[in-house]
Amino acid sequence: MKTKMVWIYALILAILAVVLPLFNIPLTVGNPNLGSTPATLAAIYLPWPFCIVIALIKGVSASIFTGRVWVEMLAGTGDAFMALFICWLVKHMHKGWAAGLGQASRIVFTSGAVALGVSIGQALNLFTSATAPVPGLTSSFLSNIGISWYAMTVWAIVLSAAVNGLVSVIIVLLFSRPIENSLKK
Secondary structure (H helix, E strand, O other): OOHHHHHHHHHHHHHHHHHHHHOEOOOOOOOOEOOHHHHHHHHHHOOHHHHHHHHHHHHHHHHHHHOOHHHHHHHHHHHHHHHHHHHHHHOOOOHHHHHHHHHHHHHOHHHHHHHHHHHHHHHOOOOOOOOOOOOOOOOOHHHHHHHHHHHHHHHHHHHHHHHHHHHHHHHHHHHHHHHHHHHOO
C-alpha cells in the first residue's frame, strides 16, 4: 500500500467522521446519522487500526454535537467493534457484502455497547432514573441491559445501519476499483 495515500484516505474519512454526525435524526435514544460509514470504509480499504480510530472519532464527534455522551461515546466504541468485524469479513467475502453485514452487526455491537455501558452506569448510580440516557431503567442490571438494548436498537440503530449500509455498499460498488488502484504500490 502507498503510505501517503493511506494517510490521505484516513484523513478524509476522519474528517467525514467528524462532520457526518452533525446531520442526524434526534430520537429518544440515539441519533441516526451517517457517521459509521467512514469507519466502514476504513475497515474495508485501510489497515485495521485506522477503522478503530475513525469509529472512536465518530463517537466523540456525535457526543459533542448531540450532548448525549453516555449514548454516543458507547456507540462509537460499538462501531469500533463493528469495524473490526468488517476487517475480518472483508477477508472472507466480497467487500459489498462485508459492508452490509458489518452495518447489520451494529445491532449486536453498537446496541450492545450502549446497553452494557448504560446498565453499568445505572448500577453504579452515575445517574438517576430521571437523568438516565435511556427511559424506563430499573434496579435490575440484567433487565436494564435488555431495556437499553431494545431502546437503542429500535429505531436508532435499525435506521442508522440501514442507511449507512446502503451508502457504504453503493460506495464500495462504484468506487472500489479506483480506491484500490490508488492504494497499490
